[in-house]
Amino acid sequence: MPGHLLELYHQLLDKFGPQHWWPAETEFEVIVGALLTQQTRWESVEQAIENLKAQSLLTPDALADADKGTVEECIRCTGFYRQKRERLQLLSQYFSRNGVSKILERPVDELRKELLSQKGVGPETADSIILYAAHKPVFVIDAYTKRICECLGITGGYETLQRYFEDSLPGDVSLYQEFHALIVAYAKQYCTKKRCDECIIV
DNA sequence: CACCAGGTTGACC
DNA sequence: GGTCAACATGGT
Numbered sequence: 336m337p338g339h340l341l342e343l344y345h346q347l348l349d350k351f352g353p354q355h356w357w358p359a360e361t362e363f364e365v366i367v368g369a370l371l372t373q374q375t376r377w378e379s380v381e382q383a384i385e386n387l388k389a390q391s392l393l394t395p396d397a398l399a400d401a402d403k404g405t406v407e408e409c410i411r412c413t414g415f416y417r418q419k420r421e422r423l424q425l426l427s428q429y430f431s432r433n434g435v436s437k438i439l440e441r442p443v444d445e446l447r448k449e450l451l452s453q454k455g456v457g458p459e460t461a462d463s464i465i466l467y468a469a470h471k472p473v474f475v476i477d478a479y480t481k482r483i484c485e486c487l488g489i490t491g492g493y494e495t496l497q498r499y500f501e502d503s504l505p506g507d508v509s510l511y512q513e514f515h516a517l518i519v520a521y522a523k524q525y526c527t528k529k530r531c532d533e534c535i536i537v
Numbered sequence: 538c539a540c541c542a543g544g545t546t547g548a549c550c
Numbered sequence: 551g552g553t554c555a556a557c558a559t560g561g562t
Binding site: 356370372373374375376377379414415418422454455456457458459463475477478479480515516519523527528529 | 540541542544545546
Binding site: 374375376378379411412413414415416417418419492 | 552556557558559560561
């Protein structure tokens with residue numbers, strides 16, 4: 336019985352309040368954060384972003400040309416720092432060559448395909464960039480969302496779950512942003528790998 | 538000390 | 551098409 340997602344959204348909003356997710360001064364900062372946040376705590380990403388800012392490396396041009404050791408030092412705290420450094424600089428080159436807003440303004444389908452062709456950018460990272468930097472309504476499916484979908488009896492791969500959310504909700508950017516953040520807030524507390532308590536969603 | 542975190546890739550079936 | 555180790559640090 337689909338159609339319960341909007342109800343779930345309001346339940347979570349009542350319980351946790353607005354999350355105002357992905358605070359960032361620029362779109363490029365969102366892009367960098369999206370890459371760095373892979374398989375790490377957000378607090379580590381904030382630290383890394385701060386480090387990059389202190390070195391004035393938070394622009395595509397600066398980051399693309401920056402010294403490798405310097406970049407690795409800045410992002411070490413996010414883990415996988417060698418491959419993330421490589422991928423971050425390749426991504427910076429790409430945005431530097433074509434222009435951040437020029438790229439983000441492209442039609443969603445085209446944009447998604449382009450992002451996915453970049454090394455280190457998979458579906459979740461691409462969709463995070465589209466939703467939080469390009470401000471277009473694609474629903475981000477992360478590990479927490481997958482976990483909650485299991486509770487809801489929704490099975491399938493990334494695209495399947497994404498279609499389910501997008502088909503069940505109005506295509507609204509703010510709604511997608513908040514809902515995604517609320518799912519994470521909820522799952523972190525009540526639907527961890529070890530336990531699934533007080534499940535308000537079933 | 539073991540396990541986990543806002544994933545992606547390339548190898549292998 | 552799906553599964554899986556590798557990638558690396560820091561927190562609980």
